[in-house]
Amino acid sequence: MKPGVYDIEHEKYLKMNGLSKSGLSNFSKSPEEYQYKRMHPVEQTKAMRNGTIIHTATLEPSRYREEYAVAPSVDRRTKVGKAKLQAFVEMNPGKEIIAQEEHDLAVNISAAVHNSKKAHEKLSNARIESSVFWNDPDYDFLCKARPDALDESTGTIIDLKTTNDATYNKARNTIMNLKYHWQAAFYLRGMRILEPGKYTNFMFVFVETTPPYYINNIVLSPDFITMAEIEISTLLGDYARCLESDIWPGPPDEITEMEPPEYYRRKFENNELPF
DSSP: OOEEEEOOOOOHHHHHBBOOOOHHHHHHHHHHHHHHHSSSSSOOHHHHHHHHHHHHHHHHHHHHHEEEOOOOOOOSSSHHHHHHHHHHHHSSOOOOOHHHHHHHHHHHHHHHHHHSSSHHHHTSSSSSOOOEEEEEETOOEEEOOOOOOTTTTTEOOOOOEEEEEOOOHHHHHHHHHTHHHHHHHHHHHHHHHHSTTTEEEEEEEEEEEEEOOOEEEEEHHHHHEEEHHHHHHHHHHHHHHHHHHHHOOOOOOOOOOOOOOOOHHHHTTTTTOEE
16 A cells, blocks of 8 residues: 555455554564454454444544434334334445444434534544555554544544543543553654644544543643654564564563552552451
8 A cells, every 4th residue: 555645444444454553552462462463353342333333423424324324113023023124224225224322322422522612623624534554764664544533724633532431530541551642653653754744733532421421632742642652663663573574472471470559559558458
């Protein structure tokens, strides 16, 4: 794939070559993990399906209306119910049939996101669901990313994240645990290579999946991005060496002594026993 920004379907993007952020995360666990996950892509889970529905409703409402249909409420255990559902499917050829609760969640989250003035302004002017490919300038291998939105007017890459808790500390924990800061640095790196000087910010739109669908728009600080860049640059070098040698080792075969976490140690130091 030639470097550039393309409008291609998500399913096609997933099948195309290139190191992605998810691949980078797998590689950080071990090169063997990366190779296995690359060769054995996971089947779509319920959470992944819900995420796709929510993203489409929020970012591409017109496509959502074209591609999804809400199933009627019928008793699928009965012949009458099955017949009504089959008739509904036949009346909506090519559309994915979703449950009423899936639809309600998607439209409620979409409404909450667009009720946020800051999120709405950026998403309204953005290029949605682009597929981005670039050659790493240091090691010359293909990388790829799929930003939810590219807002050229403010130089911001936007990513929508659903979560149970979007408050500041919980969102920061989620970013660290799921390596979303790597995503921000990786995407910014790619766009900096393809379109120098155009994109300088990365904003997460965290939205909770239960009423009242609390929103938290978070831009990672320059220091946060710099630290993530240092981490991923090391991984990119290791990945290049594995590519060259075609050797993908597993995790170290060793015994590791585990220390108690700091919060647990502090409980004992403060005589706050856990029982």
